[in-house]
Structures are given as C-alpha cells and as structure tokens.
Amino acid sequence: MSRDVFIVSNSTDELGGVTAWTHQTARLFTEHGHRVHVIGVHASDRKMALPERPPYPVTALYPAHPPTPWAPCGLRDRFRVPARRREAARAAAQRQAVGRLSQLFAAARPRAVVLVTQVWAMEWVGQADTAGARVIGMSHESYAYSRASHRYRWIKNHYKDLDHWLVLTQEDADQWAGEGMNNVGFLPNALSRLPAQPSPRTARTVVSIGRLSDQKGIDLLLDAWALLAPHRPDWRLRVYGAGEDEDELKARCTALGLDGSVEWMGCTDDVDGALADASVFVQSSRGEGFPLALLEAMAAGLPCAAFDCAPGVREIVREGEDGLLAPAGDVAALADRLLRLTGNPRLRDAMGDRARSGVQRFSEPEVLRRWEELFALLER
Structure with a gap:
C-alpha cells in the first residue's frame, strides 16, 4: 500500500550516521512504492556525499543552521534593542519554516506518515499542522546516552504524545517504558549492502x-x-x-x-x-x-x-x-x-x-x- 512518507531530520546532508540512515531509508521506501520527501531543518556546512539525483525530493527549511532562541536575563537585557530585533527576526523565520512544513504535509494523500529522525527537528514538526498524518519520532542513540544529555528532557517533552516513537533495541525501549513512555517501540537499522567479496584480511x-x-x-x-x-x-x-x-x-x-x-x-x-x-x-x-x-x-x-x-x-x-x-x-x-x-x-x-x-x-x-x-x- 503506497503512502506519503516525510522523513524529517536536523539536516539532510550533514556528515554522520543519521544522514546515511535517512537516505538509505528514503531509497528503501521509494523502491517499495511509497512517495517519499526528505526534509531537513537546515543545510549543513560539513556535508556528506549524496546521490546527485535522489529519486525523491529533498528540502532544507533554512540555508544554514538557524540561530538559537534568545531570552532576556534580567532588567538590563530587556532594553537590548538589537538583541530583541534579532530574536524577533529569528521567531519570524521559524514561523515561516513551520508554515512551509504545514503546506507540505497538507498536500499529502490520506494515511501520510511523518517520521522525525531527531528530537531537535520536533521543535518545528511539533508546531506544524500534521492533521490526518501519523507522526513517529525516533532516537538514534541509546537510552543511557540520551539520559546523560539535554535530549532526555526534549524526548520527555516532545515524544510522549506522539502516535509512536522508536528506539533501536528492545533493551532501550524497555528503559523508556519504565519512565512512563508507553508509546515506545523499537526497530533496528538495516544493513545497507553486502559487498560481493569479503575483505581478504591480509593487510596489517x-x-x-x-x-x-x-x-x-x-x-x-x-x-x-x-x-x-x-x-x-x-x-x-x-x-x-x-x-x-x-x-x-x-x-x-x-x-x-x-x-x-x-x-x-x-x-x-x-x-x-x-x-x-x-x-x-x-x-x-x-x-x-x-x-x-x-x-x-x-x-x-x-x-x-x-x-x-x-x-x-x-x-x-x-x-x-x-x-x-x-x-x-x-x-x-x-x-x-x-x-x-x-x-x-x-x-x-x-x-x-x-x-x-x-x-x-x-x-x-x-x-x-x-x-x-x-x-x-x-x-x-
């Protein structure tokens, strides 16, 4: 059954395993008859080599990493006019990016799936209109590694009410379920290829x-x-x-x-x-x-x-x-x-x-x- 599948990541071209997984999975879904759109919050400076013409659209919401939100700290900060203007511009750009996401999702066929590969990207997806779509969040790191970082709080805040969210192993899923995250499941990464011949294992x-x-x-x-x-x-x-x-x-x-x-x-x-x-x-x-x-x-x-x-x-x-x-x-x-x-x-x-x-x-x-x-x- 063909579906519209949106794969949303922090970036679509940043050097790293999540980018490799994103395009591997997009290719796999496309070959299986799904209509895939890969979306990144921003384009990356340190890029991974990608297929010149992937068989699916690729969109970056920002041409570069968007600025970090700013909030005044104390009375003096409230009168920093340049900082307030920069924050207003940042917020306006984010609203525009969220609006673009909403338009893409609205054009999808029924039974669409929005697959969010990283929790930071949920800052945008969570504000977009996903009515009629199923939203799946993902974490590509272990429970312990998330638990020791700021992403633990983000996952608890952004993933608990999703239709589903996925980690990579049963052990990690059990850890999150023990924290009350009852919508969690697990699914491993796929082996992308098997070389025709193994290494001869002769080089030192x-x-x-x-x-x-x-x-x-x-x-x-x-x-x-x-x-x-x-x-x-x-x-x-x-x-x-x-x-x-x-x-x-x-x-x-x-x-x-x-x-x-x-x-x-x-x-x-x-x-x-x-x-x-x-x-x-x-x-x-x-x-x-x-x-x-x-x-x-x-x-x-x-x-x-x-x-x-x-x-x-x-x-x-x-x-x-x-x-x-x-x-x-x-x-x-x-x-x-x-x-x-x-x-x-x-x-x-x-x-x-x-x-x-x-x-x-x-x-x-x-x-x-x-x-x-x-x-x-x-x-x-």
Missing part, C-alpha cells in the same frame, strides 16, 4: 570510520593504540572521518608518538574500499545507537573490537563469536581486544566469516517488513 591494518568528535571516542582509540603499537610495530591504524576535533586529535597523536603508525584518511566516499583494505575494525565510541559503520564492517567480513557502550552494539556484535567487546571507556581492555585480533590470523578469519554471515539478520527486506507492519498498526 586496523580501520576506524566515524566523525572526529567526542562521541566517537577517537581520543580513547589513540590511547589504546599507544598501548598496542609497541607490540605490533608492523600494524597501522587508519582513521577515516572529519569533524570538529580533528586538529586536537592529530596533536594528541603526535604527543603520543604515534605519527608513524596512525594514518589520517579524511572522509571517504568508498567505504567498501576502505574496509576491503583492512583486517580488523575498531569502534571506540562513548555512546551509540545502532551503528551503521559496525554493520558495514561486519558485512565486509571484518572482526570487530568495540566498546560495549550501548545495547545496539552488543546486539550487533555477538561477544566472542564474531567480535570482541570491551567495557565502555576501558582503554586497556580495548587495547587487549585489538592485540588478540591482530595477533591471531585464525581468530580473525573465523570471527570475520561469522560476522559477515550473522549480520545479514539485519537485512533491508527484513527491516522493511517491520516498517510496513508498524505503518499498518498505526492505521488501525
């Missing part, structure tokens, strides 16, 4: 793929590599990604004496090629949801060493079977897992083969089937 290379930001824990990875490098002088760590912490991380790498064994690869449009040239994948995040990079690495036949930082990570990686998990933030333990994988080719091959086979349980057809079941349920 460990690879990391992700934003160079605090969440991804590349600083922790460098500390772990400093423990491993003296024992594996012929191995290299390749770090793919860009982000606000790039200069600081490179300085840390130099201070640790790792410039000879760490290669900064920047962003890549060829993830399959990056994985094919590696033998081990490492993920050092402080917090995650259901990481696509981990799915892709395992599909390439790479055994993974990762911090057990979220239910989604331990649902993807089956400890001791297709990868090795370390306690979240435990640098020495992560170094130990990497030492085991880099030092034992038979272990690498066995775990890599099982990873490639096992990760297919998150195939696109299976995840799409669950989406269709949810859409039908919300229409009852």
